[in-house]
Amino acid sequence: MRCLLTGFPGFIGTRLVRALLADADVVLDVLVEPRMVQRARAAAADLGDRVRLLEGDITEPRLGLDEDTYRDLATTVVRVYHLAAVYDLAVPESIAARVNIAGTRNVLDLCRGSAHLERLHYVSTCYVGGERTGVVLESELDEGQGFKNHYEATKFAAEVLVRDSMGEVPATIHRPGIVVGDSRTGQTQRFDGPYFILWFIHRMNRFGLTVGSMGSGAATFNAVPVDFVVDAIVACSYDPLTVGATLHLADPDPLTTAEFVRVLSRELTGKDPRGPAIPDALMRAALGLGPVRRYLGGTPYESLVFLRHPVRYDTTEATRHLGRNGLACPPFARYAPVMVDFFRRNLGNEELRAPVTIRRARSR
Incomplete structure (x- = not known):
């Protein structure tokens, strides 16, 4: 074939x-x-x-x-x-x-x-x-x-x-959803997306600080491991009932963005976030500066909005079709330890760092 x-x-x-x-x-x-x-x-x-x-x-x-x-x-x-x-x-x-x-x-x-x-x-x-x-x-x-x-x-x-x-x-x-590393090994191709949060936590912790109240209790962070995405596509390849289907390959029960940051902080530093959040306007201005953005792993200011966007992606069809094929998206808390461990062990790997490109911010 x-x-x-x-x-x-x-x-x-x-x-x-x-x-x-x-x-x-x-x-x-x-x-x-x-x-x-x-x-x-x-x-x-x-x-x-x-x-x-x-x-x-x-x-x-x-x-x-x-x-x-x-x-x-x-x-x-x-x-x-x-x-x-x-x-x-x-x-x-x-x-x-x-x-x-x-x-x-x-x-x-x-x-x-x-x-x-x-x-x-x-x-x-x-x-x-x-x-x-x-x-x-x-x-x-x-x-x-x-x-x-x-x-x-x-x-x-x-x-x-x-x-x-x-x-x-x-x-x-x-x-x-937002694709992260393998749920079994943590392996990823680049430290971007949610890895920007890990970079921020890592840099703040070096100064004895926590990230503050990042994220929101109303917004969700829909991380999904790459192995689940690949397994889902392969399973659908052999399932004629998925012809014509649109499937959210996403976590059916995602954490809030505040909970997501808390899990990452605990895994990386052993500490819960505490204190006030850094205002979005200040973060956006700081990330417009090349040295700051580079220090924070290439974090783009465009990613900040996802921490406060209150949306949830229904997975009814994906759950039905993939369940028939023995697949389900693992909860983030289950594979967060291996994701963070891979990040910690590869902090010095320049090939995994996101490129730093500074563009003038668009007003919203």
């Missing part, structure tokens, strides 16, 4: 390739953008001859492939896994639109022209809900919401394209 995957050698994509190869009948064509080819070759070095790296670009017509290669894909591919996207919360609109929207449109064009396509697995995000508050259902998409950044807005627009194409392209839409 020939499959096409985009987003290799990314964090989820690399693990998904290995998981899919557990099926001896699977042969994978992996689309890799030119600047990532060397890294992709290293990641694929031990994967054997059932993986073929294709140098291409989802933002280009016909995926930047030569005509013979593109035609070969269109006549042989059975499944497509589209993971490639820009995930940077501070990404400029033009780049986000080109990769997330135009890239998805080009993948859909291939899917429409594929003679034997059985399914597109499209990896979206819970955060297509944008600025919505309260409970967001898996069946919902366009509710007239605004968006906190261009990442959310363009992933929303891309999911609209996938949904509008379902009459021609059978698809399953996977919406992960």
